[in-house]
Amino acid sequence: MSKLTEDRVLKIMNGYGNDPQQLISVLLDIQTESGNNSVEQKWAVLVSRVLGVPLSKIYDVLTFYAMFSTKSRGEYVIEICQSTPCHFTGTGKVTEWFEAAAEIKVGETTGDGMISLFRTSCIGYCDIGPAVKIGDNVFGNLTEEKVKALVKCCRENNTAELYSLCQN
Ligand code: FES
Known part of the structure; x- marks a missing residue:
């Protein structure tokens, strides 16, 4: 089950100055705190909106790096x-x-x-x-x-x- 809230995801991005160059770090933190070892679609959409990065680019990152998953995984x-x-x-x-x-x-x-x-x-x-x-x-x-x-x-x-x- 997801442990993250919208507020927490906004804080994670804010911690990186809402800098699109920090996209990988932001996604890693979201995944680490997710409680299901993945980056859910709703957080990808939020990141896209706040950092101004196209959603397709976020999914390029999430699917390119083996460390990321968009599907729920174990701790x-x-x-x-x-x-x-x-x-x-x-x-x-x-x-x-x-x-x-x-x-x-x-x-x-x-x-x-x-x-x-x-x-x-x-x-x-x-x-x-x-x-x-x-x-x-x-x-x-x-x-x-x-x-x-x-x-x-x-x-x-x-x-x-x-x-x-x-x-x-
Ligand atoms: S074959 Fe290299 S670690 Fe397994």
Whole structure:
């Protein structure tokens, strides 16, 4: 569910001086505070109006950068690398472990809104594959136990424990 109000979105833009050059920062803040890890259409329309940026340009940005989503996602987006090196080190099993631990399929979000599972291409940590990305953090050398621990941390919103398992 969206946590943002119009007033808050106006304040975010104001914090950047309502400067259209700060569009990406504004959209990132909106997404971070959204409560559903996405930029909803109504906020894109508001940003367009206040910053004077065409709505089509805002959607160009939202669709160009992988970090953005226009669809509701979980608080923690787990991206499982599917590229060849990780494929050979066991991404198939890793995907199954995440699906079992989170009790959802890839492409879905848990009912509590905490976790979304996605596939991604190489995230640059092939040497510790199979690897996944959660937010800006990479986790590698994944075992079933580690996958369960990661999912538990995300479910419980335990970022301290989550970051202690991080490899970058
Ligand atoms: S192939 Fe998975 S991190 Fe590079």
